[in-house]
Amino acid sequence: MKRSIVLVGMMGAGKSAVGAELARRLGVPHLDTDAEIARAAAATIPEIFARDGEDFFRARETEVLGRVLRGPPAVVSTGGGAWMRPENRVLVAGAGVSVWLDCPLALLWHRVRHKPTRPLLQTQDPLGTLTRLLEERAPTYALAEVIIPVREGDSIETTASRVLEAVRAHQAAPAISPAQEP
Numbered sequence: 001m002k003r004s005i006v007l008v009g010m011m012g013a014g015k016s017a018v019g020a021e022l023a024r025r026l027g028v029p030h031l032d033t034d035a036e037i038a039r040a041a042a043a044t045i046p047e048i049f050a051r052d053g054e055d056f057f058r059a060r061e062t063e064v065l066g067r068v069l070r071g072p073p074a075v076v077s078t079g080g081g082a083w084m085r086p087e088n089r090v091l092v093a094g095a096g097v098s099v100w101l102d103c104p105l106a107l108l109w110h111r112v113r114h115k116p117t118r119p120l121l122q123t124q125d126p127l128g129t130l131t132r133l134l135e136e137r138a139p140t141y142a143l144a145e146v147i148i149p150v151r152e153g154d155s156i157e158t159t160a161s162r163v164l165e166a167v168r169a170h171q172a173a174p175a176i177s178p179a180q181e182p
């Protein structure tokens with residue numbers, strides 16, 4: 001594996017779960033930016049948001065992403081908002097293939113509704129917030145090089161297999177030079 005695989009998408013899409021399975025199969029490190037930030041801060045993600053604010057978290061996220069992408073090829077599970085920052089997309093483009101786990105709203109909600117670990121969903125109307133975030137973010141997630149639709153009933157293993165297959169097909173495809181574009 002020459003380039004890292006970088007999973008992007010909404011909270012609950014399965015970036016951490018599928019990333020761990022992919023790394024195990026490929027025999028490469030699995031790095032989860034949320035986990036790396038929490039480890040360095042010796043605090044949980046909700047604690048960091050509450051104590052230092054979202055801007056601080058986003059700055060650490062960009063630092064961590066840059067650091068893990070400078071290392072040997074790995075599977076990188078990003079936080080749900082990481083792909084929204086243009087500088088993070090530039091970092092990913094330089095070192096890895098980006099993969100959007102494209103998961104429908106109902107399935108995301110089913111997975112995140114009972115967990116207090118996502119500070120952005122600690123609102124009066126968490127489903128409304130999740131809906132708005134997905135609507136706002138989907139066009140940007142769609143800029144990822146590889147898109148994997150994830151549907152109810154797809155296991156972590158099945159999703160990991162589909163990611164691997166799609167990444168291999170993507171890497172085997174000849175790059176289109178600007179001169180060939182219409």
Ligand SMILES: Nc1ncnc2c1ncn2[C@@H]1O[C@H](COP(=O)(O)OP(=O)(O)OP(=O)(O)O)[C@@H](O)[C@H]1O
Binds near residue numbers: 015
């Ligand atoms: N394909 C799947 N089948 C069943 N459960 C899954 C699947 N993918 C993820 N899950 C479960 O859904 C929950 C959320 O997944 P996970 O933590 O991997 O999401 P995430 O994309 O990393 O979210 P975040 O952006 O908040 O870190 C976990 O409990 C995980 O085990």
Ligand SMILES: O=C(O)C1=C[C@@H](O)[C@@H](O)[C@H](O)C1
Binds near residue numbers: 034045078
């Ligand atoms: O979607 C988001 O913006 C977030 C997702 C999580 O992975 C964490 O990075 C944090 O809770 C923010």
Ligand SMILES: [Mg+2]
Binds near residue numbers: 078079
């Ligand atoms: Mg995660």
